[in-house]
Amino acid sequence: MSQQSVTLTVVIRNKYGLHARPAALFVEMCNRFESEVEVLKDSLTVNGKNILDIMMLGAEEGVELILNINGTDAETAAEHLRNLIDTNFGEN
Amino acid sequence: MQFRDFIVRTAIIDDLESTTKNEAIAEMVDALIKSQTISEDMRQGVMTALLDREKLGSTGIGQGIAIPHAKHPGIKKLVGLFARSREGVNFEAIDGEPAHLFFLLLSNQECAGKHLEALAYVSGNLRDEIFRRFIQKARDAKEIIELMEEADQKSLIKG
Numbered sequence: 428m429s430q431q432s433v434t435l436t437v438v439i440r441n442k443y444g445l446h447a448r449p450a451a452l453f454v455e456m457c458n459r460f461e462s463e464v465e466v467l468k469d470s471l472t473v474n475g476k477n478i479l480d481i482m483m484l485g486a487e488e489g490v491e492l493i494l495n496i497n498g499t500d501a502e503t504a505a506e507h508l509r510n511l512i513d514t515n516f517g518e519n
Numbered sequence: 520m521q522f523r524d525f526i527v528r529t530a531i532i533d534d535l536e537s538t539t540k541n542e543a544i545a546e547m548v549d550a551l552i553k554s555q556t557i558s559e560d561m562r563q564g565v566m567t568a569l570l571d572r573e574k575l576g577s578t579g580i581g582q583g584i585a586i587p588h589a590k591h592p593g594i595k596k597l598v599g600l601f602a603r604s605r606e607g608v609n610f611e612a613i614d615g616e617p618a619h620l621f622f623l624l625l626s627n628q629e630c631a632g633k634h635l636e637a638l639a640y641v642s643g644n645l646r647d648e649i650f651r652r653f654i655q656k657a658r659d660a661k662e663i664i665e666l667m668e669e670a671d672q673k674s675l676i677k678g
Contacts, residue, residue, distance in 0.1 A: 483646060
């Protein structure tokens with residue numbers, strides 16, 4: 428299996444930001460993949476597979492995040508994560 | 520946003536008696552009533568809001584931590600309650616482990632931004648192994664308050 432590396436820039440569009448429920452969904456999605464997911468917000472870099480890390484970002488509506496995804500399934504992971512964020516985690 | 524801005528000191532529970540989710544939430548809500556943070560007539564509404572939120576997915580986020588939360592129109596400003604359980608509460612957590620540390624947050628429609636800030640602050644501190652270990656081992660509510668004060672001081676230095 429070859430290593431893949433994907434960098435995604437995403438914008439949080441949920442009215443209430445990346446609060447507990449969307450954070451849990453994000454982390455759950457990251458954990459479905461072998462790839463590591465690094466999440467960058469301003470000067471912070473955290474682990475996409477850890478819910479405390481994601482909630483710690485306090486990412487409100489309009490915030491831009493950069494996702495660095497590295498591993499054997501990075502491309503599929505990127506597609507799923509983008510889809511999750513683009514559909515506002517099923518919220519308004 | 521720091522612990523001192525939302526944690527009600529007089530409502531800290533250093534050892535929950537309850538071992539089930541519903542009872543634990545009720546015990547925490549009652550501590551907020553007893554400390555006069557919320558009024559008795561809000562009990563039912565707040566309980567319902569918290570339990571409804573749990574139905575969307577447990578706020579037991581794993582690693583022994585739970586963050587039950589809800590919005591209620593009767594809440595004037597964001598309030599938080601800290602509770603600890605030595606025995607552990609079955610909170611239907613994501614990782615199936617019992618919850619020992621609880622940060623319960625109540626907000627209203629207008630303070631949703633503050634809620635997100637509080638959640639970020641709580642999470643940032645819980646990520647810190649030392650903070651987590653110390654708050655688990657604290658002797659009583661007084662020591663828990665001291666640990667939160669220390670954490671607030673540190674966050675001031677960090678900016």
